[in-house]
Amino acid sequence: MKNRPINTLALVALSFFLLTGWMSTDHLPGHGNPETPGARTNPAYLRAVGIGVSELESSVAFYTHGLGMKETTRLIRNNRVEVVMQSADARGSDIVLMQYTDNKARAFDQNPGKIVFYAKDVNQFATNIVSAGGQILLPPTAQPQFDGALVGFARDPDNNLIEMVGSNTATESFMSAFGIGVSDLQGARDFYVQVMGLKEQRYIEIPGQYNEYILESVVPGSSALVLMHWTNGIERNYKNNPVKLEFATGVPVDLAIAIKQSRHPLLQFPRPDKRRNKAIVGYAKDADGTLIEIKRSHKNYLSGAGIGVTDLEAAIQFYTHGLGMKQVGRRLRHNREEVVMESADARGSHLVLMGFNDGKPRNYQQNPGKIVFYVNNTTTFVATMVAAGGQILLPPMPQPELGGVEVGFGRDIDNNLIEIVGVPTANHSYFAAFGIGVSDLEAAKTFYTETLGFKLSQFLSTASYDEYILESTGGSALVLMHWTEGSDRNYRDNPVKLELRSLSPLGAAANIKQSRNHVIQLPHISRDQGMEGAMVGYAKDSDGTLLELLKAPWGNED
Structure with a gap:
């Protein structure tokens, strides 16, 4: 079933919660297990996120003109073409637009996650989205109780949910968080904290919509990862969505071993990629089949x-x-x-x-x-x-x-x-x-x-x-x-x-x-x-x- 737009009243309530964390908890009983010893000895960070798109050039144009991003790299992979997009502020993680070339059927319009942007002028940001072919679900709305902060919601041409937040910290705009849908919220939280080394920043419940964990890396500078499980009764497909998470770490081999020991699928042990200037690259999957790309980085x-x-x-x-x-x-x-x-x-x-x-x-x-x-x-x-x-x-x-x-x-x-x-x-x-x-x-x-x-x-x-x-x-x-x-x-x-x-x-x-x-x-x-x-x-x-x-x-x- 195709995702239906969230109703406006729920979005207004959602905005309050996201801005203030009013319903958030930090390791309350029942929310989060203790971290395994050594989980932070080889920290990883979210270098980039990938989303499958139905038409590559149209998506590049939308993310360029609608979201203010710029293309930095094009890569030919074994089953897809990737275009790497960088935020206008050159902050946070990159977005990788992926067009598949293997002719396998994929549903690009049913991604149960979201993409969160902080924007200096969020009203202009929303206008740009519409001009570039996007759909506004809720225009940026001032929240008087919270210093007039503006929050809105939209969808891109492939129906991905985009959250817009007005921010004085943005020069223009940047991707502050990326959400993926998960079938088992607690299990996903434990994997990304205990195995991938992220830290739980907040747990949020949006009554009648979804529950989520916001996770951050101990390594500064990347976007947050949001794990989302919907509770609004709409059928969601959490399995094998055309989405990937690019994690970078100092010792990718150690991270791959930790993933294998956690009994999650390890598709490729990290090794030099001749097509990418011998960069060290490996692949794995989480419990829902979300592709995890493991890279070496030193973050100097x-x-x-x-x-x-x-x-x-x-x-x-x-x-x-x-x-x-x-x-x-x-x-x-x-x-x-x-x-x-x-x-x-x-x-x-x-x-x-x-x-x-x-x-x-x-x-x-x-x-x-x-x-x-x-x-x-x-x-x-x-x-x-x-x-x-x-x-x-x-x-x-x-x-x-x-x-x-x-x-x-x-x-x-x-x-x-x-x-x-x-x-x-x-x-x-x-x-x-x-x-x-x-x-x-x-x-x-x-x-x-x-x-x-x-x-x-x-x-x-x-x-x-x-x-x-x-x-x-x-x-x-x-x-x-x-x-x-x-x-x-x-x-x-x-x-x-x-x-x-x-x-x-x-x-x-x-x-x-x-x-x-x-x-x-x-x-x-x-x-x-x-x-x-x-x-x-x-x-x-x-x-x-x-x-x-x-x-x-x-x-x-x-």
């Missing part, structure tokens, strides 16, 4: 950026009194002393000041990168920076092409370029991005995106340099810079390092080695003062920039 992010300084104590004073940072750590490494600085707003990556003590000559004055600070009050920030001994090259001025945002440039006491950007959302200031000079911009972009998993956010070309801005889950952005104004720049072996925290430091090292970049030291337990017990490895990119490989707080046990 920039947790710290290091700069060599001529006088460590003087640099500490400058960054403390001039830029509002504070010292939060001190380390003694084999050839240097490091001081870890945190921004005034405690946001972004740490800045690590490195005082080398091995007697080797280093050029601290010609670093071709930059340090970007977002600040609330550019006038006060500049005055404080100058008073601490810094130099202003260009006072912050409104940039019409950037909507009037104030941007200026200065230098610290070691001649490092500092970019100052006025941002009202900053309480005081924070370290927003770190730029490194690279001799080959395109090759560097390929290495940091394809090998280390950073996401390309933007390309900018200025009168002085070209740059790629790369982002990841957590930390400050990484900027790759190549100067074009004709000056002689040294891109090789600068006293700079990137501290990369990873889901799997050993896996990240293996990827770097496979890319033919230099791995100096495989990750192992450190004895360095200030880093005792931490897993630490080292590598270098093609320009000799030092990469320190560390385990993320949510990383697996390598």
Whole structure:
């Protein structure tokens, strides 16, 4: 039986519950079993979700124009063509549109799940859905009891349920959650928590509609997984729907073994896929036959950026009194002393000041990168920076092409370029991005995106340099810079390092080695003062920039 639209009154009630969790419970008696020991030692996250579609190009057009997504990749699989779609905000999990080529009969219009989008302008989002050929079940409706939050419901051309939520956290829109229908709600919850390593965030009952578990990964940045079981009396098909869940983890073999031990179908043990640049891929199914694709991922992010300084104590004073940072750590490494600085707003990556003590000559004055600070009050920030001994090259001025945002440039006491950007959302200031000079911009972009998993956010070309801005889950952005104004720049072996925290430091090292970049030291337990017990490895990119490989707080046990 084809899914019928939910009635409007029920949807209004549903909106209340979804927004507030009024009926939610966190591990109430009867809702959720204790997690099995070791369930989080190899955490996985929902990298992408797949939905079968009846007509691929029409669906690509709908998800592009109706939901603001963009196509990033096309893949030819053994029984289907896949188009990977990324949200407008480049946040959350991707959506994979799947058109099958094996001529087997599939019901694409009876998916018992849902797709949840957060949108900055949810009314415009609904208008776009209609213009692109979708159907509105309930227009975005203000909920006065909950600060006027707007919630609406729609269906795509294949009848998939779309939930729209107005959100101030969205720049444009992004997929915040993906729901799958399950025949045994408790059993599905136990599998995805105990075997796949997700954590229960909330249990919700929608009287006369459905019950659901909202599950999240301990690894940040992906969309939530919602397990739904309908209670409204309408017959639902929960078995073998054309849906897949792409889970990424540091050690896919271990996850495959856990699935097999749980007596769920393991279709393919993780192995290199020649058609996908030897990416490690495996397949399994849950109890309802939902396809689970297992991939290897290291989920690297920039947790710290290091700069060599001529006088460590003087640099500490400058960054403390001039830029509002504070010292939060001190380390003694084999050839240097490091001081870890945190921004005034405690946001972004740490800045690590490195005082080398091995007697080797280093050029601290010609670093071709930059340090970007977002600040609330550019006038006060500049005055404080100058008073601490810094130099202003260009006072912050409104940039019409950037909507009037104030941007200026200065230098610290070691001649490092500092970019100052006025941002009202900053309480005081924070370290927003770190730029490194690279001799080959395109090759560097390929290495940091394809090998280390950073996401390309933007390309900018200025009168002085070209740059790629790369982002990841957590930390400050990484900027790759190549100067074009004709000056002689040294891109090789600068006293700079990137501290990369990873889901799997050993896996990240293996990827770097496979890319033919230099791995100096495989990750192992450190004895360095200030880093005792931490897993630490080292590598270098093609320009000799030092990469320190560390385990993320949510990383697996390598």
